[in-house]
Amino acid sequence: MRLTTRGRYAVTAMLDLALHGTEGPVTLAEIANRQHISLAYLEQLFARLRRHGLVRSVRGPGGGYRLAEAGLQISVVDIIDAVDESLDATRCGGGGDCQGGRTCLTHELWSDLSARVHAFLAEVTLEQMVERPEVRAVASRQRADAGDGTDPLDTSLLETVP
Numbered sequence: 112m113r114l115t116t117r118g119r120y121a122v123t124a125m126l127d128l129a130l131h132g133t134e135g136p137v138t139l140a141e142i143a144n145r146q147h148i149s150l151a152y153l154e155q156l157f158a159r160l161r162r163h164g165l166v167r168s169v170r171g172p173g174g175g176y177r178l179a180e181a182g183l184q185i186s187v188v189d190i191i192d193a194v195d196e197s198l199d200a201t202r203c204g205g206g207g208d209c210q211g212g213r214t215c216l217t218h219e220l221w222s223d224l225s226a227r228v229h230a231f232l233a234e235v236t237l238e239q240m241v242e243r244p245e246v247r248a249v250a251s252r253q254r255a256d257a258g259d260g261t262d263p264l265d266t267s268l269l270e271t272v273p
Contacts, residue, residue: 118196120148121156125190128166128178129237130250136175145253156194163193183238188229198232200225 127142139157143150157176160166165185166176178185191198200221203209209218240246 114191114198115196117156117194118191120146120152121160121190121194121196122187124148124153124156125160125165125178125185126237126240126246127250128176129183129241130247131254132177132182135173136169136177138175141175141257145257159194160190163189165189165193178237183236183241185237186233187235187237187240188232191232198225198229200228 123146124142127146128137131137131141131145139150139153142148143153157166157168161168161176164179165182167179168174168176188198197204199205201209201218202215202221203218205222205225207214207218209215
């Protein structure tokens with residue numbers, strides 16, 4: 112099983128949006144700058160995320176993207192599913208036809224692994240990630256590295272991170 116760049120970048124961008132969207136819409140250029148992700152690639156990802164109702168676009172000056180209603184309750188697996196990422200560890204895509212049209216010896220093992228990974232990522236929400244002090248510390252550093260002098264993050268949480 113392999114989580115591709117598409118899934119990783121989508122989760123990273125959504126977490127960035129959750130962290131920085133408290134003060135208003137966030138532009139894809141800001142996310143691209145902080146996360147070192149191509150703007151063109153983010154545009155493709157956010158088109159999919161918008162179609163799945165995970166983000167809303169805000170037009171005009173000061174526009175950008177916001178998390179959809181109750182956005183912090185979005186799970187990591189919701190994001191991965193929205194960008195058509197597969198979490199399947201089987202060679203057959205879960206079809207059971209891995210060995211000449213028949214189930215292979217280890218099909219159930221890899222199928223069970225896929226189900227556990229999916230269940231784990233379904234339990235992790237953006238809100239849980241945002242609340243992690245180490246995530247907030249990285250976000251604060253990235254914001255500073257990006258040259259934005261403002262920091263909406265609660266820096267009192269950063270004192271617990273070495």
